[in-house]
Amino acid sequence: MPRRIMFVQLKTGYDTDRGPSWIGWVDFSKTWGTAYFHGRTLRRAGGMFDANFYDIETGEEFWVSGPKRDRADTRFAPSDPEVDSDAADAYDAFLGGAPLPGRENG
Template sequence: MHDRIMFVQLKTGYNTDAGPSWIAKVRFSKSWSTVYFHGRTLRRVTGTAYANHNANFYDVDSGEAYWISGPKRDRTDARYGHGVPTVDEDARVAYDKFLDGAPLPGRERG
């Protein structure tokens, strides 16, 4: 399993990039095809099933669509919008250091 600080946004039920978003510590499976986030199991989208949501992961239990990507230093994390993500407490210190120029944990080499 691989822990990473990521940008996560709920897409289902919201207009483009209007859903709630987080900077959070997530856990990826060994194959990187499954993400564990806030007690949810999110699986990587394959095919076109979630294309109209602009999603790259979906919740295996609820079917909700999510966008997950690495955070950006300029804070333009949402794909098309300007929403401000909630920073989870367990990610705050590493994220603040990242904004100041440090690499994220697990990404020291890029």
């Protein structure tokens, strides 16, 4: 199962780019259509206004993407994501110029 450090933001119930966000490990299915994060199962879907995944149990919508080195992970609002402790060292190294684990070749 592919595992990547990702930026994840809850979209449901918040104005554009105002929901809580995290930097953490996300496990993906072999097809990349399902993501597992913080005990949630997120399914990829198109046609949502401001999201690309939804929680299969609650229907809540999320934006899941690779983190950006300049920390501009959201489009319209400043973001201060909570960095999961088990991802902090790899994320700090990424901010310093290292590739993300699993993305060494692009």
